[in-house]
Amino acid sequence: KRSRRRSGERLPGQPLLPASKLSEILKTDANNPNTLSKEAMFILTAATEEFIKRLAVAGHRESSLEQRDTIEYRHLAAATLQYEEFKIVREIIPQPISVAAAFERRQAKERELLEDTPAISSTSTYIPSFVTSTGLALTNAQKGKAKTKATANGKAKPPQPNTSS
Numbered sequence: 001k002r003s004r005r006r007s008g009e010r011l012p013g014q015p016l017l018p019a020s021k022l023s024e025i026l027k028t029d030a031n032n033p034n035t036l037s038k039e040a041m042f043i044l045t046a047a048t049e050e051f052i053k054r055l056a057v058a059g060h061r062e063s064s065l066e067q068r069d070t071i072e073y074r075h076l077a078a079a080t081l082q083y084e085e086f087k088i089v090r091e092i093i094p095q096p097i098s099v100a101a102a103f104e105r106r107q108a109k110e111r112e113l114l115e116d117t118p119a120i121s122s123t124s125t126y127i128p129s130f131v132t133s134t135g136l137a138l139t140n141a142q143k144g145k146a147k148t149k150a151t152a153n154g155k156a157k158p159p160q161p162n163t164s165s
Contacts, residue, residue: 015045022048058083 019041026032036044058079059071066075077095080086097105 013042015042015049017045017049017052019045055079055086055089058086 022041022045023036026036055076056071059076062075062078062082063069063071068075073093074096077093080090080093081095
């Protein structure tokens with residue numbers, strides 16, 4: 001008989017967090033070593049699981065102070081400020097702010113940038129790369145359809161709008 005593992009209960013020598021997921025995360029950072037031994041990967045996985053567990057417990061403490069059953073983002077952000085052990089994720093889990101406050105911060109940064117580099121005019125605005133001066137740019141599929149078609153005499157004929165129904 002196979003004994004079923006309860007959710008959240010680790011069997012000895014078996015991590016709950018898949019090592020493949022952790023190795024994918026490690027590959028994104030250029031400062032990490034290319035390979036880890038199985039033992040090192042297990043220790044790192046167990047430490048990551050413990051960190052996530054402690055962060056969840058701290059978030060639960062914050063939510064229970066407000067007498068709420070659901071842990072929300074703001075509870076985790078408050079826990080990163082309150083407990084020193086979560087200092088390393090304060091930049092990743094910042095305090096939530098209102099949209100109005102975010103726009104004010106953005107405008108203040110833009111004003112700072114203009115003061116630092118006067119060569120940038122205040123009238124210039126950022127135009128996303130997919131917008132052209134005449135409107136939205138064509139996608140690659142539309143570009144293929146918009147190419148000119150050759151006629152029987154070898155001269156190019158500009159594309160005509162499709163008026164047939």
